[in-house]
Amino acid sequence: MSAIEEAVRVDVASTDGTQTFSFAGSGTLRRDAxxxxxxxxxxxxxxxxxxxxxxxxxxxxxxxAGAYRLLLDPGHPTQARISAQxxxxxxxxxxxxxxxxxxxxxxxxxxxxxxxxxxxALQEMQVRLALTPME
Numbered sequence: 783m784s785a786i787e788e789a790v791r792v793d794v795a796s797t798d799g800t801q802t803f804s805f806a807g808s809g810t811l812r813r814d815a816x817x818x819x820x821x822x823x824x825x826x827x828x829x830x831x832x833x834x835x836x837x838x839x840x841x842x843x844x845x846x847a848g849a850y851r852l853l854l855d856p857g858h859p860t861q862a863r864i865s866a867q868x869x870x871x872x873x874x875x876x877x878x879x880x881x882x883x884x885x886x887x888x889x890x891x892x893x894x895x896x897x898x899x900x901x902x903a904l905q906e907m908q909v910r911l912a913l914t915p916m917e
Contacts, residue, residue: 786814797907818837838880
């Protein structure tokens with residue numbers, strides 16, 4: 783299977799349980815034999831920018847946002863290191879849901895996971911990416 787690449791608009795809603803962060807931007811959606819790849823950059827109203835790469839395949843997702851990489855594999859906790867101003871924080875990533883509902887370059891990607899440190903949950907995240915073709 784040869785790769786199919788399309789430009790998409792990306793709307794991101796990220797909820798940490800207490801508040802929702804909304805970002806809008808654009809990216810490239812690529813499908814190949816290994817899965818679906820999405821690279822995007824999006825901004826919120828305050829001007830904060832998120833640049834991320836997402837690979838979906840075999841019921842798992844790999845999120846690479848520069849300062850951190852998360853392997854989301856439901857049923858199998860994974861480890862991650864997040865770089866922060868004070869150093870590096872080691873976390874356990876427990877994925878609850880990795881789901882893509884895409885038809886062509888339109889649809890949604892949903893990620894739900896918990897970040898923990900030393901068996902203490904720090905943050906539960908639900909991320910929904912809505913994709914539409916660029917016109």
